[in-house]
Amino acid sequence: MYENEEIVVETVEFQDETIVCKDCGKEFVFTAGEQAFYKEKGFMNKPKACKACRDAKKNAQKEPREYFTVVCSECGGEAKVTFQPSEDRPVYCSACFAKRRQPRD
Ligand SMILES: [Zn+2]
Ligand SMILES: [Zn+2]
Numbered sequence: 001m002y003e004n005e006e007i008v009v010e011t012v013e014f015q016d017e018t019i020v021c022k023d024c025g026k027e028f029v030f031t032a033g034e035q036a037f038y039k040e041k042g043f044m045n046k047p048k049a050c051k052a053c054r055d056a057k058k059n060a061q062k063e064p065r066e067y068f069t070v071v072c073s074e075c076g077g078e079a080k081v082t083f084q085p086s087e088d089r090p091v092y093c094s095a096c097f098a099k100r101r102q103p104r105d
Pocket of ligand 2: 072073074075076077092093094095096097
């Protein structure tokens with residue numbers, strides 16, 4: 001008697017998993033999609049903290065942006081720039097900078 005060969009496809013099924021955040025103690029869901037993503041990236045460890053806490057930590061590590069106050073070469077108004085302005089180059093406030101970038105008719 002002829003038997004159909006059974007084809008076994010191995011699939012890794014991910015299921016949503018609830019984890020308690022080590023930082024805030026709240027439960028969060030480590031979703032199936034995230035688990036697949038972690039596996040794809042080769043991350044061995046499950047997240048220990050919820051997304052909010054992880055984001056907060058990420059942001060805390062970032063250096064606060066330093067602003068330099070300059071006087072706009074065009075309108076004379078005060079402008080804040082994120083780079084150290086050099087003295088031999090004109091600096092513009094965002095409004096004047098945008099204006100200058102527009103092609104003139
Ligand atoms: Zn948390
Ligand atoms: Zn200006």
